[in-house]
Amino acid sequence: MFPVLRQYFSPFAKRSEELSLLQIFKPLYIVLSVLGLIPCSIEFPKGKLDCIILHRSAFNHSLCALFTLLTVYIFFGLHVHQVLTSHEENAFADDKMAKTNYIIELVTQCLFCTSAYFCAFQRKNLYVSMFREVTRSWDDLPYVNRGIILGRLRVKVNCVVFGSLLLILITLTAVTYAGSTNLWKRILITLSFNVPEMIQFTVVAFYFVFVLMVVALLKNVEDHCKMFTKARRSIKNNSYKVESGRIPVTLSHMQSVYVKALRIKRQINVAFQAPILFSLLQCFHTMVSESYDICQGLLYQDDFSSHNLIECSYWVILQLLKIYALAHSGTLLKKEALRIGRTIHNIPSIDDDEIKLFLEIQHFSTLMTFQDTEITIFGYFPLEAPLMFNMIAAAAMYLIILVQFAKAK
Template sequence: MFSGVQSHFYARPDKNLSVRKIFKPLYILLTIFGLFPYSIKFNNKSGVTIIPKSMIINSLCAFSYVLFMTSCFAVHVVYDYETIGKNLMATQLMTQFNYELENFSFIVFCIAAYISAFTNRFKLVKILNDIENMFEQSNAHVEPNLKFLRFKVNVLMMGFLTFIFLLQLCMNFTRTAPLSKMIFVLVTCTLPQMIQFTVLLFYYFLILLLVVLLMTIRVKISKITKTKTFAEAKLLSLQYLESLYIRVFEVKSDINTVFQAQILVTIIQSFHTIVSDSHFIYYGVVIEKNIPLHPILNCTVWISYHIAKVFILARSGTILKEEILKVGQTLHNMPTENHDIRFLLEIQHFSMLMSHQNNDISAYGFFVLDTNLMSQIISSSAMYIIILVQFDKQ
């Protein structure tokens, strides 16, 4: 049993890595939450294959999660409004409304995530197969990058999710509240929070795979002119890299289509939470001055969660753009002497293709995921907090 678990998280130096082996721990987590519509096989040389009739069980799992969280949210709202004024987090109607709106946004995200996963179920499998095929066709320079990617998935991503889960349990069950309230928070806050982080890390993992492929293209472009081969072979190599680059962008478009609804909900939710929880901290520390440390600390942790979500989204778009820029710089730095006209025209065609490609990842065109997203969220949140403070009656 231990060796079976170890095989998913550690590979011997002499054992070849593949996208399927790296993705398997994350796939298990997605299956537990019902976020992957199909059960798939990883031991097939033709790529990821769907297990027949597996969608029925996964659909029931997803529907059970949504129904359970929605029902608990409705009961949680009734419970909170019956006890309004009796706990520190619900001393004001507006504070209570913001709290319920935050919980409702979690439900909206989960519904959007499950609907998007099941409506794009074939596209998800296609994305994995396309990426796997591209890695198999260009495996000469990806092994070190895959090892580092495996470390990111198994240690950083899984460790991050475990830390978030344990921290949420600690913050929830150390509050001075009835056990029923703790259970409601566990179901309507902690569980959707873990589902949200799992979806975002799955999206980030797919972007990292594309970045590794772009790194491979960049390395191979830089080696074309250094190798002593015939002009026809160099031309064919460059044409192959151009076709690989086009396939990478097709997969990028598919990833954007699958995840843009979840990205949009996450950005709106993060902005609302940062503003409302920051104002609650201000109100408790500056105005009330008698609110215990635990609610203040809880709001601080939740603000940190949402900043981390925005950072994941912004970082994904940034690293993809940076690697695309590096590919373009490598292409432009290719020496033009001692090459025939066909090779030079192919370089120009590749360069024109890159200049006309849309490098952005966006949420229905409302938000572009790059470094500006983080600064926009923080600056806009600070502006709204200042407005709320100025309009505070006390």
């Protein structure tokens, strides 16, 4: 039992442990397969073996995707019908703006689910290419102890990312079923709000884990650059000449892996930018509408309960978590690329006339300048740290405008 838990949750990877980069992705892959968010099955071999794509399994994954989408669409229609025909004696039933915002939230959830599944199956070959490219690029630089990188990545993926998904699922269910609404309304909320929200978090987690794997590739390049620098300094201090085999990997080899890592980054950008766009649209609208409901409830409604306040606040927090994950991913990539740049500029030259090494460093630096590390949404805006500030500031501005024009009931 303990070896199995260690294989997926331990931060320490032994040298004898045949752990590959893609194996860390396995727990999240199971969730994606159940929801039909991945177009085909993958086998995760141990050691330095390429991942195996099972194309014949695409039919089963398509059935999972179709069943999930049909469930969301059917209960979306039932929920909209229930909202439009509701005759409950409360402020919500008479507030046209509240009803409109509620329906728009449902629509944005459905739009995201549609775009996520459509992109997953339309870009099936791109997904397959990303998986294979990650596996091969990781094994291109095997000359340092990569267990530390894999151990830390394993904790981030299986404990932080996967654990966060489980925690969100539990708390979302608890908040939904802790209220005083009838059972049918809770079922509608679960299948037309909670399920799409969990699908959205799963897609964001899928994207974030892929970015973490690219960051791990760049970290591996950085470690090899440090090894190269250390070897050069050792040779320089002992007044030795560079001998063949003394430094097992060349700067051009590291540059090649860096280019492959950024090619994977561009593939991730293409594969996920449409779902992320709809996710950010849904996040923005939900933050504004839920905050507006809180203001209206606290200012003008006598029956606004503490559960309503907690539920609305919780949904705002969920949107902030998604925005933070998306913004943090781009920051991680940029920071790791900057670390590589600083490392290669610290490589010492042994002889003053060693022009070849100087030209290699210059070429690597120039390549880093033109190989952009940003992940953008159709080129309009990057996923970086300022994204969270911009989203919150814009939502606050719209909320102020809505509150100023609101009328007391």
